Amino acid sequence: MSIGVVTPFWLDRPPLEALDIAVAADEAGFRTLWIGEMATFDAFALATAAGLRTSTISLKIGPLAAGVRSPVALALGLSTVATTTGRRPDLALGASSPRIVSDWHGRPWAPVQHMRETIRDTRALLRGERVSGFRLQQPLPDTSISVAAFGPAMTAVAAEAADELVLNLVSTDHVAQLQVSPPLAVWIPAALDPGPDTLRQLRSQLSVYLSPPGYGEMFTALGHGALVAEARSGKPRSELTIPLDLVEAVAAIGSARDITSRVDAYLAAGAAHVGLVPATAEDPAGRTLLTTLSAKGYR
Template sequence: MSTGVVLPYWLDRPDGEAVEIAVEADRLGFGTVWVGEMATFDAFALATAIGLRTKDIRLRVGPLAAGVRGPVALALGVSSVVALTGRQVDLALGASSPAIVAGWHDRPWAGAAPRMREAVRAVRSLLGGERLSVDGAHVRSHGFRLREPVPGAEVSVAAFGPAMLRVAAEEADEVVLNLVTPEQVARVREVVDGHAAKAGRAAPRLAVWVTAAVDPGPNALRQVSEQLALYLRAPGYAEMFTELGHGTLVAQAKAGVPRRELAVPRALLDAVCALGSAAAVRERIAEYHRAGADHVGVAPSTADDPAGRRVLAAVG
């Protein structure tokens, strides 16, 4: 079991804080930092900057939307970061959301699960040094081969719904969950293990992202609430929050209520985050490990804790 750090990309904080968080995580000896992508930096560019500013930490880029970059762009990005930083680099892929895939990037949203399966297989081939030749329903590419393969790079898949969980269990090195309860982790662990066994392969690891704040005050709670509100309408998340008893809140979000006006209850934050004293945060992370998570990625609140230093020191 391991604990890593997730760059949280808080909308109310300076963009450059992402690098500061990674540097602090490296200083404290964390083994992995997750470098995702929102509305600030290109993930591969940010991962390169972090690799040049840190000493040992492993870079896990993503989850990136599998429907936005093709396998060639994804593999080239991983290979570039490795070559420029000399660091170990892994790749995580996810479906993302219609707003990002179709709205921001003008890419088709339909067929997320079969597209993921084809993307993972194609990226694996490229990272392993093969010349790509695929004619899938969603991925079609011919002739490219990396000059600098990365055969040791792992591929993770962020999953929620039944179809994507099956793809992740059958194809990925690791399944990634975000904003879930320990009880949901236990259920997913069972589902993933079952799918993997039927496919005749070892079950992939299970990673969980957990937002954390030590002794959170009003600013930290507001920061976490507004960020969680972004997920209330997203496929998979909406159903999960409804299952937790917050269907009215989900309906309000889907009806267009601005995220800052959505009254996210503390009970929902406590259900899917690690909030409280340093000891309580450590115990909460341990709950996720006991539920079946092989890896917990801590996303630190920084509203009252620049670069998440108190949170990272508490769990590092």
């Protein structure tokens, strides 16, 4: 069982804070840094920058949309990070959403098919095999591949082909109900003694996830189907009212004891890894949160 740190992309914070969080996590002694991708940085470029500014923390890149990059592009990205930072990165893949895959990138939305093919061919490339005429000059055979999944179809793919199953914004009950073969990692927002600005930040980010497939169904199962329906009907995010109990159901907020108790609850429910997403509205780079938890042995 382990605790890691996720570089968040809060909508109300400067993008370069992601690097400050990487440094804070490294200095606090955390062993794993997850580096995802939204609307600011290319994940491999950010991972390279983070690796050059940190000393020992391991880099796990993603989840990245499997339908956007080819296996060759993924292998080249991983090789670039490994070569420039001297650290072997791991990879996480996910379905993402139709908006990102089809609207932003112009790729067809076929998440299950893309995931199977991408894992198969990327693993082959990382082993040094030739795929579609391409061979990686510096293979990375020990790179693990995690899969972010919600629905049964993608969970089945993860069970078949992934080294780890990743879930974002889930409740402890959801974790406890899962029967999966690969180890389970969960991402949860975390905030130490949150004030109004932090709660506003958490609510704003949570509103982004009400509509996408998988997330909406999980929030509905938590009793917030009406809110999900509003979001999917096109109601502006600024007009959605996110109740505090929904935030608390998928996050770790409060005192240090509250946060460690929540982390323990996820581990007890079956998670092998908990990735903390630091809220930074009132705690720049999450430094106070990360140093406090590290001092308590949660790292």
